[in-house]
Amino acid sequence: MKREELFFERPDSLQATAPPEARGLARDEVRLMVSTAAGHEHTLFRDLPRFLDPGDLLVVNRSATLAASLRAKGPAGAFLLNLATDLGRGLWLAEPRWSESRPGPLPLAPGAVAQAIDVRVHFVTPYPGLPRLWFVRLDGDARAAMACCGRPIRYAYLDRNYALAAYQTLFAAVPGSAEMPSAGRPFTPRVVDALRGRGVELAGVVLHTGVSSLEVEADVVEEHVLSPEPFCVPAGTARAVNAAREAGRRVVAVGTTVVRALESAWDGERVRPSEGMTRIYVHPGRPVHTVDGLLTGFHDPLASHLAMLYAVAGAGRVRSAYAEAVREGYLWHEFGDSHLLLR
Amino acid sequence: MTNRNSYAMRNAALVTGASRGLGKVIATFLARQSYDLVLTARGAAELKEVAGELESYGGRVLALPGDVTEARHRRQLVEAAESLGRLDLLVNNASALGPSPMPALADYPLDELRRVIEVNLVAPVGLVQLALPLLCASRGLVVNISSDAAAGGYEGWGGYGATKSALDLVSRTLANELRGDRVGVVSVDPGDMRTQMHQDAFPGEDISDRPLPEVTLPFWGWLLGQDPLAVSGARFQAQADRWEVPA
Numbered sequence: 001m002k003r004e005e006l007f008f009e010r011p012d013s014l015q016a017t018a019p020p021e022a023r024g025l026a027r028d029e030v031r032l033m034v035s036t037a038a039g040h041e042h043t044l045f046r047d048l049p050r051f052l053d054p055g056d057l058l059v060v061n062r063s064a065t066l067a068a069s070l071r072a073k074g075p076a077g078a079f080l081l082n083l084a085t086d087l088g089r090g091l092w093l094a095e096p097r098w099s100e101s102r103p104g105p106l107p108l109a110p111g112a113v114a115q116a117i118d119v120r121v122h123f124v125t126p127y128p129g130l131p132r133l134w135f136v137r138l139d140g141d142a143r144a145a146m147a148c149c150g151r152p153i154r155y156a157y158l159d160r161n162y163a164l165a166a167y168q169t170l171f172a173a174v175p176g177s178a179e180m181p182s183a184g185r186p187f188t189p190r191v192v193d194a195l196r197g198r199g200v201e202l203a204g205v206v207l208h209t210g211v212s213s214l215e216v217e218a219d220v221v222e223e224h225v226l227s228p229e230p231f232c233v234p235a236g237t238a239r240a241v242n243a244a245r246e247a248g249r250r251v252v253a254v255g256t257t258v259v260r261a262l263e264s265a266w267d268g269e270r271v272r273p274s275e276g277m278t279r280i281y282v283h284p285g286r287p288v289h290t291v292d293g294l295l296t297g298f299h300d301p302l303a304s305h306l307a308m309l310y311a312v313a314g315a316g317r318v319r320s321a322y323a324e325a326v327r328e329g330y331l332w333h334e335f336g337d338s339h340l341l342l343r
Numbered sequence: 344m345t346n347r348n349s350y351a352m353r354n355a356a357l358v359t360g361a362s363r364g365l366g367k368v369i370a371t372f373l374a375r376q377s378y379d380l381v382l383t384a385r386g387a388a389e390l391k392e393v394a395g396e397l398e399s400y401g402g403r404v405l406a407l408p409g410d411v412t413e414a415r416h417r418r419q420l421v422e423a424a425e426s427l428g429r430l431d432l433l434v435n436n437a438s439a440l441g442p443s444p445m446p447a448l449a450d451y452p453l454d455e456l457r458r459v460i461e462v463n464l465v466a467p468v469g470l471v472q473l474a475l476p477l478l479c480a481s482r483g484l485v486v487n488i489s490s491d492a493a494a495g496g497y498e499g500w501g502g503y504g505a506t507k508s509a510l511d512l513v514s515r516t517l518a519n520e521l522r523g524d525r526v527g528v529v530s531v532d533p534g535d536m537r538t539q540m541h542q543d544a545f546p547g548e549d550i551s552d553r554p555l556p557e558v559t560l561p562f563w564g565w566l567l568g569q570d571p572l573a574v575s576g577a578r579f580q581a582q583a584d585r586w587e588v589p590a
Contacts, residue, residue, distance in 0.1 A: 088568020091376065110375050111400055124375040128557045135564055137376050228561055228586070264585050276587035277565050 001221040001284060005315065006306045008322050014329060015157040016336035019166050028188040031330055031337040035313065035321040042328060045186040045338050046194075048295075054199030055249040057240055058295075061181040061257045062204040064172035066143075067150030067164050068179075072096070072121060074114030076107050081116050082153045083142065084133065084178045084210035085229060093127060093227055094136045095211045101156035104132045117145040129225035133211070153179055153211065157333060167334075176208035176230065182334035183255030183296045201244070203237040206230075207257040207278075212303075222285055224304050228277040229257075233265040235273040241290060242270045252293040252342075256282075256305045259312065262290035283307035284315065293342040298325055298332040313341040353402070355379040355427040355481075357420060357474065359411050359466075360437030362389035364538035365488065365556040369434055371397060372563055379403040381423045384437070385410055403427060411437050411466040412458075421473040430477035432567070435467035435510075436488045438503075443543040445499035456502050463506035468513060471528075478526045484571035485521075485528040487514045489578065493532070500544075511578060518576035527571025533559050534582035558582060 020030050028046040043050075052058070072081040080100065085093040096106045096114075112123040119140035127133035152167045169184035170192065195202065208230045218224050241262060244251050253259045264278035265271045266289050282288060284307065294312045299305045309318045321339065330337040356373050360366035362384035370382055374397035382397075384390045387408035394406035405423045409416035424430045439462035442455050467487055471478075478485065492504035493511050514530040521528060535541060537553040562581035566574065569588070577589045 086568075087564045091564055091568050093564075122375075122377070125372060125557075125560065128555075128560055135372075135560070226584075228565060273590065274587055276585060278585040279561070280584045 001307065001310075003217075003219050003221055003302065006221060006302045006304075008301050008319065008326075010301060010322075010326055010332065012157075014326065014332055016331040016333045017157060017159045019162060019335040021166070022162075026188065027186050028191050030186050032186075032340060033321065033325060033328075033330060033337070034340045034342070035317055036342045037317075040321055040324045046188070046191055048191060048340070049194040049198045049200065051340060051342075052195065052198065052200045052252070053250065055201070055244070055247070057201045057203060057244040057249060057251045058195065058254055059203050059205060059237065059241065059251065059258045059262065059291075060171045060184050060187075060254045061169075061261070062171050062173040062206050063177040063181050063208050063257070064175040065152060065164065065167040065177045065180045066175055067146045067152055069151045069153045070116040070119070070145060070149065072114045072116035074106070074108070074121075075112060079106055079114075081114070081121060081136075082178065082211055083146070085208065085227065086142075086176065087135075090138050090142075091124070092136050092138055092142065093133055093210060094121075095133055096123075100154050100158075108134070117149045119145045127227060130227060133227060158335075171204060173204075174206050174208075176206070178211050179209045180334050181207070181209055181255050181257050183258075183338070185334065186338050187254075201240060203240040205234070205237055205258055205261040206232040207261040209257055221283055221304075221307050222281070224281060224307075226279040226281050226304065228279040229260075230276070231261040231264055231278050232275040233261055233271060233273055238265060238271045238273045245270075245290075250292040250342075251290060252295060252340075253291045254295045256294070256296055256308050259288065259291055259294060259308055263288060266290050281307070282311050284310045286311065288312050293340065295338065295340045297334065297336055298322070298330055298339055300332065309341060313343060317341070353377065353379055353429075354431045355381070355424060355429045356432035356434065357381040357383075357424050357430060357470070358434045358436060359383050359420075359470070361406075362386050362393050364540060365533055365536065365559065366434070366436040367393055368556040368559070369436065369563060372560055373432070374400045374402055374404065377402050378432075379427045380405065381420055381427065382406045383409055383411065383416070383420055411470065412461040414469065417466065417469050417473055420470065421477070424474065424477055429481040430474055431481045431483045432486065433470060433474055433478065433483065434486045434488070435470060436486075437466070438463050438488065438507075438540065440540050440543050441502045443546050445503070445544060447499060448501040451502055459502045460506050463503070464509050464513065467510060471517060475521075475524070475526070478521075479524045482525045482571060483527070484567075484574075485514075485517065485526065486566070487511075487528070487530050489514075489530040489532045491532055491534065514578070515576055522572065522575060525572060527573075527575035529566070529574055529576070530578040531562075531566075532578065532580045534580060554582075562586060
């Protein structure tokens with residue numbers, strides 16, 4: 001698939017610049033577009049239960065967001081160190097940026113040393129194929145530095161900083177995501193109660209997100225390089241997904257992270273309990289086996305996630321949905337509106 | 344704020360076949376993370392050059408040229424590791440491909456076959472035997488570099504492939520035998536890479552479509568962050584799109 005096929009026009013005014021609470025809305029009062037074979041419906045997120053059937057299984061990401069953006073100082077001056085992925089024993093993947101609005105690259109060479117709060121940062125080597133991402137060795141307690149002085153990673157389209165609490169979903173239980181698994185953000189206790197009341201099941205996986213700032217640059221989408229992310233599909237969730245599939249009930253992923261976790265646990269016949277790292281890239285050339293629908297936000301032009309949406313619901317339906325979303329003024333990004341794609 | 348969780352403690356690794364290709368990439372990655380290193384390869388000049396470059400990252404680099412099939416050289420390597428005070432990682436990377444172009448087994452010179460077995464199978468076991476007390480004290484990890492050829496049955500790959508297949512079994516067996524000593528053992532198939540060995544396997548062919556060995560760095564970054572016992576017994580493909588911790 002050509003890179004251009006992930007492109008569409010979207011005015012900048014359709015980027016959510018603040019959480020819905022700052023716009024006078026409850027989390028579950030963001031808009032919801034439902035795209036099926038029958039067309040596109042427009043409603044509010046809190047009406048989600050209406051579009052699901054008793055027995056449908058919603059799979060959510062239990063990963064919680066870290067305050068992963070640290071102010072740092074190096075040989076070339078002040079910069080932001082966005083910690084993407086904890087590889088263990090002090091080794092992380094990280095994206096050094098000049099600022100929220102100005103990406104790298106920074107003039108860095110292997111062996112360069114910087115200071116972030118009280119953590120010494122050793123630049124090890126750039127990530128093969130993604131030169132904006134670096135392996136860094138952190139000498140000091142990164143989690144403590146984040147707890148004390150880190151901020152949630154943000155990009156230029158937001159009007160200001162928001163507290164970490166704005167970046168946690170109702171399902172957040174295991175800290176580790178560099179960026180909020182945002183598809184779960186509009187869920188509130190009343191929505192979950194209504195889903196349960198309707199007989200919709202819920203199950204959880206964990207996938208800790210890295211940084212999302214790396215759009216597809218390869219001319220051929222399938223050659224896009226993804227960095228690995230930690231994931232875990234527990235035995236209970238694997239059983240629930242397999243049982244739903246066998247009974248012909250729908251499995252709906254809440255977020256692209258959930259699709260990636262479930263597809264990573266697919267052994268060709270069923271979902272197995274699995275734990276490890278995944279950089280699986282779901283695109284139309286690699287069919288989706290584990291889900292029948294995807295509840296997600298609206299993704300940027302050229303975002304690699306669009307290829308996953310195409311794989312779940314077909315490029316035609318996604319492209320017509322995005323044209324409709326632009327016409328109807330839906331809001332993009334982590335604090336924006338919601339989109340349910342059903343096969 | 345205090346450093347409750349300091350990573351300032353030094354790590355040490357022994358890498359064989361470290362003068363070029365995958366071994367050099369692994370050694371460089373470790374040096375840049377401030378590992379102390381014992382490095383070996385047969386080519387003294389090349390090894391010295393690599394060691395000189397890696398010393399600039401601040402760790403100690405002990406470069407000992409030699410042949411891992413010689414017991415005396417293996418002892419020398421482990422004594423060097425002893426002088427560093429610990430051994431967190433042993434990478435058995437040095438490998439012999441055998442004659443190039445690679446002969447069919449029906450025509451394989453048996454002396455060459457013995458040599459391939461000595462380098463790829465006997466030497467790694469010999470190094471583990473000698474290094475065991477150090478690995479045990481450091482709760483270390485042994486990485487045996489395997490190959491797709493271990494399972495292939497590809498024509499011409501019989502000598503090399505047989506030793507890698509045997510090495511996979513050695514890895515699994517050692518993982519079971521050394522679990523009580525808290526030493527982890529894994530096999531890693533690095534996948535096709537643009538290296539001298541791969542060129543020797545395909546003499547005269549253009550291999551520029553294969554990725555450089557740096558393509559495996561994300562895997563090494565992850566593997567070395569794991570508890571050695573949590574991954575012990577597994578066989579990984581470094582270029583795969585997922586790496587799972589065994590159930």
